[in-house]
Amino acid sequence: MSGISSADDWFAGLKALCLDDFPKRCRTCGRVFASEADYFRQTLAVRSGITGLKAVEDEEEGPQVEVFRNCVCGSTLLVNCASRRDDSAAGRSRRRLFDELLSYLERHGVERVQARSELLRVASGERSAMLETWYGQIAAQTRTKKPGA
Template identity: 40%
Template sequence: MNDPVYEGLSSFFDDSFPKKCSVCGKVYHSSQQFFAETSPPAVSNKSLKSSEEDGEVVVEAFRNCQCGSTLMDVFSNRRDTSEKGMLRRKKFEQVLHMLTEQGLEPGQAKQKLQQFLRTGESSVIQEAIKKKTSR
């Protein structure tokens, strides 16, 4: 899927999968598969709808299964706004700043930092940590 809107949504919401079509039984194991193997509803041009749920704005994605059944998934912002979450974001920004000071482009620095947080591995991050601690 090359649509940045759907890619942005899918990056947040794989925890709502697997999703199963109640009509044909097709199972979608990830949001990427869900968006790639379904299509926008033919009845309307809008496959995305914004609404409010418990005081929070959510996006409802309507897609047609290969069998023709309309499926819907709700995507919301899972950002942790607690004090602990805010502290994590502040630390993330500090490390991001450190990486850009060491010569990485901001986009590359963010990508490498996110990779490191997901996997615990990144030669770029590990090298930056060595440089910072050897000063």
């Protein structure tokens, strides 16, 4: 993993692409954020438990995501991102399958946050040794259960 905070991982899972140019500067204290990753590492959630994400529709740019975060000086910052969510039938089908896979893992005792993270890893083309291990464990449990039990 890249060492990014969980809020940042969630944002990455959204597959949003920042439109704002970096480096970005806080107008209050002058702190400079060199990149999108730097911005998320060095800022804080506006409020605990709130993602700070707001979906908006721009007539020229299409679907967008506004990301509100607080600079360490307390000033609220905004970054505009373009949504890359695939709203086609195939995209909706992939999201349904993802949700089904997530539910399956949860039913077999895997923690939701961890399962989601590993599924996102595989969805982005990476290998997940953890999912392979879980699969082996779940398959073994299923084989040892007798039919009708």
